[in-house]
Amino acid sequence: MISNAIPINENFRLEALKSLDILDTKSQKEFDEITALAAYICETDMALISLVDNDRQWFKSKYGLKTCETPRDNSLCSHVVLQPHAPLIIKDTREDERFNDSPIILEEKPIIFYAGIPLIDKDGFALGSLCVMDSVPRELSNKQLESLNALAKQVIILFELNKKNNDLQIIQNKLKKHNESLREFARVISHDLKMPLANVITSTDLLKLKLEDKLDNESLEYFDYIKTSSFSMSSYISDVLDHYESESLIHNKPEEFYLNHLLSKIVDLLAMKPDFTIYFPEEDPIIQCNKLALKQIFFNLIGNSIKYNDKDQIIISIEINEDENFYYFRITDNGMGIPNDKLDTIFELFTTANTTDRSGNKGNGIGLSTVEKLVKNLGGYIKVSSKEKVQTTFEFSIKKSN
The missing domain is CATH 3.30.565.10 (Histidine kinase-like ATPase, C-terminal domain)
Structure with missing residues (x-):
């Protein structure tokens, strides 16, 4: 196989790939269904969702194979990212001068036929390919190629949804920690404020009793106002505490x-x-x-x-x-x-x-x-x-x- 060239936007392409947080993640049913469907539509033995990393190609999903990754310098999919606006179709690798110097083998299976559709993100970077492969020469009909293109677009949509879900989970985790901090703050503040308020209420009753014969009715009413306000504040503090502690229930x-x-x-x-x-x-x-x-x-x-x-x-x-x-x-x-x-x-x-x-x-x-x-x-x-x-x-x- 001829050694692969590197795309001129390689650094930005790799940044876009890593930003998805998809590399080395567990298999997911949604992606596995796409590779199985791609193999069925194209009548091939193998199908991959392959992501081209710095020095490897890693398979987010695989059909007909168990291997999770292979070196990039021995990768058909790495050729796809060089021409991100066109599929790479190889009827017979043995007759293609780019690959006929040595056989391409995966898990003891010779790769004779290959068709890879570039996986292009919203910014135009080729992240890898959705590809189908077989150990015998093949050709794809226009309908099969159209279906493979449609499936590749669905892979990109799933990548973006996966990224959004990951971002939402991060936000939820931050909010959870923030709420825990607020709950602890409410608990501490409630405890620290309730005792002084209780003292204010008690002191108000004592002062009113002590000064009852020395003040007029209008002045005495201020003590009632202080007491009522203190009870209102105490109730407010209790409600805040109940609200933040309700989650523990x-x-x-x-x-x-x-x-x-x-x-x-x-x-x-x-x-x-x-x-x-x-x-x-x-x-x-x-x-x-x-x-x-x-x-x-x-x-x-x-x-x-x-x-x-x-x-x-x-x-x-x-x-x-x-x-x-x-x-x-x-x-x-x-x-x-x-x-x-x-x-x-x-x-x-x-x-x-x-x-x-x-x-x-x-x-x-x-x-x-x-x-x-x-x-x-x-x-x-x-x-x-x-x-x-x-x-x-x-x-x-x-x-x-x-």
């Missing part, structure tokens, strides 16, 4: 439990007053899922149904249905409702409906974002419908633990 193993028993515990935690009525599902179903995550979801939703309710008698109804793959939950209240122009953004972090709750406080826009995050991580979806001053209904699904 997803890793809990599924449990089997009675739904109404779980709901009863949530109601007890919320310490409901007599003006509150909640209807559980008539049949107390046994469900199997991530119990702690579902508890957090219902705790937030029921809590919101109570906080954002302007009726004398708070009424909440909870329903459940299921099919083979999902549990479906519905929670409806007779509260203030959500304005239509806020329904599409209500689950966004730090977004609120711009309404104050039952006690006159404004929400922080964290709770529903946490709920949506948990539901999605459990393989489900959540939606909301509402009529102002009448009712709000949240519907969400959770994928069953099969």
Whole structure:
């Protein structure tokens, strides 16, 4: 075989090849299907997706061979990158003066017929070839050559998709580390801020008690304002911590439990007053899922149904249905409702409906974002419908633990 020349753009070509992060990767079904199809269409014994590296040709996919790579200086595919705009077709290597000085053999199979289509990236660099080979002389029809060209274009598309997926994975890994840092930051800040806030609340009560006989009512009201603001800040910190810690709930193993028993515990935690009525599902179903995550979801939703309710008698109804793959939950209240122009953004972090709750406080826009995050991580979806001053209904699904 005549020694191969080097393309004039070799350094840039190699940069383009290495930027794909495809060299020395594991075999993939999508590429293997292309080489098998190429061999079938062209009626050959062998087919390769060959990438021409600095001193070797490496096979991303191979049909009819087991070899993963061969030296570049003994490579037919390395001749393809010299003429990137035309296929290399050799009917019989024994009769071609470029290759007839010594037989070309792969795994004890003589390579007589060769057809290689250049693999051209978006910038015009020839990365290698999609080639078919046989141990007997052959010719390709125009239809076979057209099909081989079409398959070569699909290889390039797969290369680009593979690169994008790799880039996305890198970004996801960075985001995961970033979120872990944020979660740790939120935990530390929450811990460090909550104790001083508790001291502020206690000191405010003591000062108000001590100065009660020395200050007028208007001055004493400032102590109430400080205390209310401190409680609001403490609640905000707790919600931030819950949001960043919600991801850790997803890793809990599924449990089997009675739904109404779980709901009863949530109601007890919320310490409901007599003006509150909640209807559980008539049949107390046994469900199997991530119990702690579902508890957090219902705790937030029921809590919101109570906080954002302007009726004398708070009424909440909870329903459940299921099919083979999902549990479906519905929670409806007779509260203030959500304005239509806020329904599409209500689950966004730090977004609120711009309404104050039952006690006159404004929400922080964290709770529903946490709920949506948990539901999605459990393989489900959540939606909301509402009529102002009448009712709000949240519907969400959770994928069953099969």
